[in-house]
Amino acid sequence: MAMKKSRRKRTPLERREHLRKLLLGSNEKQGVLLNIVVYTLLISIAFIFLYPVLYMLSTSLMPKEDLLDTAAKWIPSSIYTKNYTDAMQTMDYWNSLLKNLAIAFFPTLAQVVVCSLVGYGFARYNFPLKSLLMVILMLSFLLPAQLTIMPNYVLFANLGLKGTIWAFIVPAVLGMGFKSALFILIFYNFHRQVPNVLLEAAQIDGTSGFGAYFRIAVPLSLPAVVTVILFSFVWYWNETNLTQVYLGYASSRNNGLTTLLIELQKFETSYEALYSQWDASPNKLNGAIRMAGTMLSILPLLLGYLGLQRYFIESVDKSGITGE
Amino acid sequence: MSHKNTRAGAPKAKTFTKRRLREWGTGWLFVLPWVIGVSVFFLYAMAQSLSYALSDVRLTNGLTVTYQGFQNFITLFTSDTTFPLALSDFALGLLLQVPIIVAFSLIMALMLSSKIKCRAMFRVLFFLPVIIATGPVMDELTQQGVASVPMVNQAAIQGVLASLPNWLSEPILNLFSSLILILWNSGVQILIFIAGLQKVSPDMREAARIDGASGWEIFWKITIPTVKPMVLLNAVYTIIALSTGGQNAIIQLIYNSMFDSAVGRGYGYAAAMAWTYSLVVALALLLAWLILRDRNKKVVYEKRRVAMKGGYYHGDEKKQA
Structure with missing residues (x-):
């Protein structure tokens, strides 16, 4: 009710002031413009941060034909888990x-x-x-x-x-x-x-x-x-x-x-010792297998982190490292 | 006076000896394991490593150490083709990367401290690299070519940099070609800044607002001075992180010299490399301190610095005595 009342009374000057506050923020609220900038930045930086991990995940599931196929840059044509079993054996x-x-x-x-x-x-x-x-x-x-x-x-x-x-x-x-x-x-x-x-x-x-x-x-x-x-x-x-x-x-x-x-x-060395590596070999080491190996090596900590994230995030605060 | 609690019941002069002796004894008992450890694995090892650096060390049935003065260091800088180059690359890399990482962390911390939704989720995301960013993983990612920001055109950067001298353009190019992995180093620093920003007193901001200060002014006059000590802390943390972990060419060189009989020149040479390297790291730390220390508020600053590093501030006591 109170809102409506004040809107009816608003002069052009007040309207402009209201718009300015909405966009640029006031003492009580952050402006919409600032919010847009912050969200855009945060989301794009989050993407950049995650880009190597996403790439790792998608590549590790690709059959080796996909690696050369530019159409399958992100989505594997089929989920190919043999990369993981090979990598597991190698490691x-x-x-x-x-x-x-x-x-x-x-x-x-x-x-x-x-x-x-x-x-x-x-x-x-x-x-x-x-x-x-x-x-x-x-x-x-x-x-x-x-x-x-x-x-x-x-x-x-x-x-x-x-x-x-x-x-x-x-x-x-x-x-x-x-x-x-x-x-x-x-x-x-x-x-x-x-x-x-x-x-x-x-x-x-x-x-x-x-x-x-x-x-x-x-x-x-x-x-x-x-x-x-x-x-x-x-x-x-x-x-x-x-x-x-x-x-x-x-x-x-x-x-x-x-x-x-x-x-x-030493993935490469171990792999080459396990699978023969002549030129036309169907088992030639490729990026997909390497990425599967990388994924496997970070997976245990990654799962642990996702489970205990709260403790990790609070830890720096609680360590008293910032003094006082 | 937050420090008055730090001392175990300060002994009065009369009951001096017995009580103080007991306190000394218990204190020493607590730190004893570390004193033994640090004597063996740090102090003795440092002396040993210095003597290696000044000697020719051979691994022929046991270790033969022959003193030869500064010969290792002379070889290091006159006839070694890789080490001086790797060292200057490392130093330039520090000069470029530390300010970028610290500034980036501060910006991220400011954004993550503002009133936004999904704040917790963003924090979890930006801290993730601390868990997974390690040398071997980053090597694999670099090899796959996903270390740089996907939208940035590498050729364009190369074109712009062509006008610069080689020693300068190369580190900058490295910077862009592995920008993501460099920014991955900022997880802990972001959290340290966030913790620092929480200390900016809301009362002070409120008071400034009532006095008519704009958000911009509040940021420069209140927020920045409050987080300034954290800047030094984060710079130090970044230097240590970059010099001990991840993809570090110099550490690899040191190990090659230690273990690879084909290219290595032995432990003595490796020790000389390690000492030179540590000197550069120490200089970087000193430089960070000289630039970022607070010159105006010496006492306040000293207290904070010592407290941050976990030290104990003695200034107040002297005044009381």
Whole structure:
């Protein structure tokens, strides 16, 4: 009612003002023009971001005739799943998947426990050399791991850890796994925000330092624990450069541990060893099979991400990485 | 004073020793695993790697390390045909890509923070590359030619760039030919900016509006100063991400030198490469800090910076003492 009334009374000047507000926005509402611009940009950038993934998905389902046929640029003429079975065989999929899970899971477990302890120690206690240790922590975060990879490789080889899961677990237990420094900093930030009163009360009640940590600090830091578990798992899963070195650079398949991404990296070699590759061979490696292999290598994490997306998106916010 | 909570009951002077000693002990116990780890895998390894870099390292029944001064570094810059080139490509790539990634993330964060529908869905989409963008996957995609934006005409860009000198046109061309994969590096940064933008106080914006500030003015005078510390944080994050992961030619060169007996010159040479490379990364970080640090508000800034990096700000204490 009120709206109608005001519309009847509107002078040309007011009408123009109303239009301006509608298009350009006012204090209360975002303008239509701005909205159009924002949506257009977001949707087109989303398409650009997804373009490689969409291409991967559609190509991986194409029979090889489609690859040359420009008419079938996006939609496969038929769903051709043999690409996937071939790729699975090439990557020794289920076996590699299990090994990959082990490589990502166990170090993550060790890492989250140790980084939480160390982060708490730095946040809650004062002790000699603390500032020096913090500087070293920062340095180990900032400098590329390639700086220390040669001595560590020699060390692992000498200790007989090279190529075993222990090459990942041992550093993680000592707070030096992949990106451990970052995780220690996240826990440090988190534990610092816990009010001291709580912990002091616990200590007056006769709880030891460790008791207070387990009973009060750990339950309060659950969001940080979730963040660290997720990112640690993803990084262990995805880190290929360092993993390759720890596994012994040239180790061949069935000769110990591997990850799906390492299998993807040597896809061509493995494929050519499996299927003969003379010129007219019906089994010649093509883009569709490669894309199926790529798809397979990202699929486990992709599914995990879609299932746990909320925790991933909230994680950065909760990590306290933005300060305060 | 958000910092008063950070210390475990500051010991009074009289009960000093016993309590403080216990605190020291417990603190050390907590950080002990890491202290051992960092001593072995970082400090000792750094010293070792430095000695490798200054030596000729041979893998003949065990490791023979013969000191030879700066010979590896001299070879690196005088007779190596690939490394200096790869290094300068990397440095130029950083110079071009870091500002693009940071600016892109900021724009995306601004759009995703405005009142739009399907915000959650867009965030999930733009974070997706963090999960799937890895070296081998990006190599495969590059090989299939889907790394660049489909609508952009590569030949046209090449034409425009023809007038530029080669050392400059090549990185720019690389930039366009794998633009999608470069933008894929922005997932975490977008979320960091969004978290920062949430800190822009609505009261302040409201007050500015009442004073008659336009949206444009509010953006430049309130929003940008609030997210400025995040710009530095994101620049640092981007530099580290680009220098450790993905399609990095230099890391490949280092490994080749370590493991490939045909082309490699051994661990010593690889170590020299790694040290040179780390120096460049450190310089890039320093440059980012010099450009993006806040010169006016030193104290506020210092607090924020230290807090962001997880440090502990000591300034206040000194004043209290």
